[in-house]
Structures are given as structure tokens and as C-alpha cells.
Amino acid sequence: MMPIDGQPVLTAAQMRAAEERAIAAGASVESLMQRAGEGVAAAVRRLAAGAEVLVLCGPGNNGGDGYVAAATLARAGHPVRVAALGEPKTAAAQAARAQWTGPVESFPAGLPEDAAHAPVVVDAVFGTGLSRPLEGDVGRAMQALASFARLSIAVDLPSGLDTDTGAELGGPLSTAEHDLTLALGALKPAHVLQPGAKQCGAVRLLDLGLGLDRISAPRTDVSAVETIARPRIARPEPWSHKFSRGMVTVVSGPMHGASELAALAAYRAGAGYVQLLTGGLPQRPHAIVRRRWSADALDDKRIGAAVIGPGLGRDDRAREKLEVALASDRPLVIDGDALHLLDLARLRERKAATVLTPHAGEFAALFGEGEGSKIAHAQAAARESGAVVVFKGPDTVVAQPDGLADVSTGASSWLSVAGTGDVLAGTIATMLAQRPHAPREAASAGVWLHAAAARRLAGCFIADDLANALPGALGECL
Ligand SMILES: NC(=O)C1=CN([C@@H]2O[C@H](COP(=O)(O)OP(=O)(O)OC[C@H]3O[C@@H](n4cnc5c(N)ncnc54)[C@H](O)[C@@H]3O)[C@@H](O)[C@H]2O)[C@@H](O)CC1
Ligand SMILES: [K+]
Numbered sequence: 001m002m003p004i005d006g007q008p009v010l011t012a013a014q015m016r017a018a019e020e021r022a023i024a025a026g027a028s029v030e031s032l033m034q035r036a037g038e039g040v041a042a043a044v045r046r047l048a049a050g051a052e053v054l055v056l057c058g059p060g061n062n063g064g065d066g067y068v069a070a071a072t073l074a075r076a077g078h079p080v081r082v083a084a085l086g087e088p089k090t091a092a093a094q095a096a097r098a099q100w101t102g103p104v105e106s107f108p109a110g111l112p113e114d115a116a117h118a119p120v121v122v123d124a125v126f127g128t129g130l131s132r133p134l135e136g137d138v139g140r141a142m143q144a145l146a147s148f149a150r151l152s153i154a155v156d157l158p159s160g161l162d163t164d165t166g167a168e169l170g171g172p173l174s175t176a177e178h179d180l181t182l183a184l185g186a187l188k189p190a191h192v193l194q195p196g197a198k199q200c201g202a203v204r205l206l207d208l209g210l211g212l213d214r215i216s217a218p219r220t221d222v223s224a225v226e227t228i229a230r231p232r233i234a235r236p237e238p239w240s241h242k243f244s245r246g247m248v249t250v251v252s253g254p255m256h257g258a259s260e261l262a263a264l265a266a267y268r269a270g271a272g273y274v275q276l277l278t279g280g281l282p283q284r285p286h287a288i289v290r291r292r293w294s295a296d297a298l299d300d301k302r303i304g305a306a307v308i309g310p311g312l313g314r315d316d317r318a319r320e321k322l323e324v325a326l327a328s329d330r331p332l333v334i335d336g337d338a339l340h341l342l343d344l345a346r347l348r349e350r351k352a353a354t355v356l357t358p359h360a361g362e363f364a365a366l367f368g369e370g371e372g373s374k375i376a377h378a379q380a381a382a383r384e385s386g387a388v389v390v391f392k393g394p395d396t397v398v399a400q401p402d403g404l405a406d407v408s409t410g411a412s413s414w415l416s417v418a419g420t421g422d423v424l425a426g427t428i429a430t431m432l433a434q435r436p437h438a439p440r441e442a443a444s445a446g447v448w449l450h451a452a453a454a455r456r457l458a459g460c461f462i463a464d465d466l467a468n469a470l471p472g473a474l475g476e477c478l
Pocket of ligand 2: 127
């Protein structure tokens, strides 16, 4: 079982292609299924601690993995039962079924009442092949079993999810929520995009030897999408000074608090010099340099990145400031109100690095609703705008115009509070000021730090606390 940071994310079609490549290179579906089932059995055995396991098997190869896992557990002397949704339909699943010598109960109808108390449930009903909503009582029965179980584990994916979008094919609340999902061979979008990611519980990767790791396969060969890994951030050099550490300028507006938060976060994320262009009164922290806005305020070549949007307002003065920011040659983070004023045609004329940080509402206002997954939406928006797009949420996606994209995993739901977006904008600006040539990497590093700061707070917090937790998160990256 491997952690999921910095791993490729493959669609169902990309997964099939990887399987075909492995078969062309000498593997067989049966050998891959054996490896998958044995990996599942090893994980289940370790976690079940001797408790009886009920394996639910579907008609396809996901079910085949389940039969191999059940047979492997039985051979090891672990108490295990099997219940199946029909007979296996593929040759590989039929061969796997033949390994299991015990009885097969039928699922969902016919499963005795006491099955509801199975302490450990393994969902091997459907994986990447599911193309339509679960029929009959399958979803409801699975939910009941999973909620009664002390431990419920999904093989590859929780049955009922759309692999490529993470949507529940049968509509909201139609899929069981598991404690653990064992992603086979590679992560899929449903492991990282909501609501699928929540239904997965913890996600761990089982390697099937498909050669999908970044050492064997360069990023674009198998997939342009990857989960965000902990960034490596350099300590200041002995000869570093405040400007070489990264200078961030935050453009303020009538709602001073939002830009104050962005400026505080920029400092806490490691910037050497943060100035706030504001008409507000001096306040803490005094380290923030406060200047009045002027039309040439962004001409300073020492500025590594500027932030515009938090608390900016949407009036003519806000428009004027945004136009100055767009015309400047400084890297720019555009957030909040500025996203509502943005003209995409004007943005495309800009040469310097630009990062947009919309939440779902701002994203829809700028780019429309779109088709497909959140990853596909972010990729299309990056292509259309020519900017790096950070499509925020519980499953933040960072995409750049050529299609490369990163997805955040494990964001705390406590981040759903006012001001955390301003903190993210400031954090990304610092990363951008320190890494001027790599806006996607800078944005992803900022997203990682933001999520790590929230994890360190481990519960309810306000945006000021989040900014103040950034140094601890940064410490994890040195
Ligand atoms: N891609 C790979 O490299 C490997 C994949 N394996 C497993 O194979 C799985 C994919 O197998 P399959 O493609 O056979 O797909 P699944 O096992 O996910 O299910 C597909 C089967 O269910 C039927 N079906 C689809 N939607 C249905 C619905 N709503 N109600 C009833 N029946 C429905 C399909 O007609 C098909 O028979 C993966 O998730 C993984 O568990 C492993 O065995 C080994 C390697
Ligand atoms: K499954």
C-alpha cells in the first residue's frame, strides 16, 4: 500500500490503455488480477485483525479481484465469506471465481439478515467498468453493510462512482461511504474529486507493476494529471536579503481585511518583503509596509508577484486598479472581486505569469458550467485564459494552458470559512515571487502549504490562524 501524493491520475480509458500495454509486454489479465487480488487480501488481512470478512463480488473484473482476494484470505486461514451479484462474465473473472471453493451467497437479495453485521466488508462489485447507475437495491444494501461494518474497504473504487468525474452515477447519496479504498495500479479522478473522494475514505495505491510511476513513465506519456506532493522549499541562503527572498505587493480595496489577510499570508509563507497598497490605517503586523495606491505602484522591478482581488470591490476604481495590474509585467495572482471584473480577451494579451484562483461560483461566472470532470473544466479554463487556473474547493485543481494539471488531496473541510481564499492568494504570490518561472508549480506549492497549515490546526480555526500556521507547514518542506 502506497500513499497517494505525487502520483499520476488516470481516466478509465487511460487505465485500459495501460493494461493493454502491459499485456502487449507479456502480462495477462489473469496475472494482473492475481496481483491485484493478492494485494487486496494482504491489506484486508492486516487491517481485519482476525475478524470475519465478507467479500461482495460483481460480474466483471472488479468482482474477479474480489474472488482472488477471498481465495487468498481463505488459503491463509482467515475467516471469509463471498456474496455475488450474478455470475462472473469475463474469462478472467470466471477463472478467479474457480479459485474460490467455498459457498457463494447471493447479493443483495438472499444475503441473510446477519450479514448486516459482517465486521469487515470488501466491495468488489464494480470498478472502472461501471457505466450506469447501480440497479435495484445494490446501492442501498451496500450502504447498510458499510455502515454496520467496523471496516469497509472498496476494491479500486467504491461501486457506484463515475471513474472519470467522481460523481455518483445514481445521484447524491447513492453510493456507500468506505473507510478505505485500494486504488489498483493508479489513482483515478474519482479518488480525488468530490463527492467520490469522500466516499472512498482513505485512499492507498496498490502497485500492479503497470509501469505508471513517474520514474518509468514521464508525466505526459500516461497522464497529464498528478496529485500534489509536498513541495521542496529552499531555506534562505546566507547571502539572502529581503528582496531576494521574494517581494509581494497586495493591492487593497474598500474591504481592507481581505487584503490584510493576503499580505499576512504572503509573509508567513516566507516572503522577504510584503507591501500593501492601501488607504487603511496602520495596524499589526507592522512588518507589512503600507503605501497608498498609485498608478505606477506596480512598476517596481523588485516586485516578485502582486495580488489583486481580495477586498478590491467591483466599482470603477477597482476596474482601474485591475487594468494597471494587467498592464504590468509583474507576475500576478487574480482572486476574489477581480475575477468578476476580468475580461478574458484582455487577460490573454498579458505576457507575464498569471494565476487565477476562482472558487466554484467565480469559476462558473468566468468560464461557464462546462462538461466533464472538474479536472477537465480547469484544463479548458487554463487553455481559454492562457493563465494558470487554481479551481478551488475541497478538491482543488491547478491547471496550466498546455493541459498539465495537479489535484490537491486531503484538504480539511474546516477550510470552509471566510478569508481562507485570501490566505491562499497571498501564499501563492509568495511561491510565485520565489519561483518566477514556474507558475503552476508555485500555485501547487501554495495549495499544498495552505492545506498543510489547515491540517496542523486540526479543527475549527479562522483565516488569521491559518495564515499564522503557514510557517509550521513551511517547516515540513525544508
Ligand atoms: N485495468 C487494469 O489494469 C486492471 C483492472 N482490474 C480490475 O478490473 C476492473 C474493471 O473491470 P471491468 O471492466 O470488467 O468492469 P467492472 O468490474 O467495474 O464492471 C463491469 C461489468 O459490469 C457491467 N455493468 C456496468 N454497469 C452496470 C450496472 N449499473 N449494473 C449492472 N452491471 C453493470 C458491465 O457490463 C460489465 O460486465 C477494475 O476496476 C479493476 O478492479 C484488475 O483485475 C487488474 C488490472
Ligand atoms: K469496487
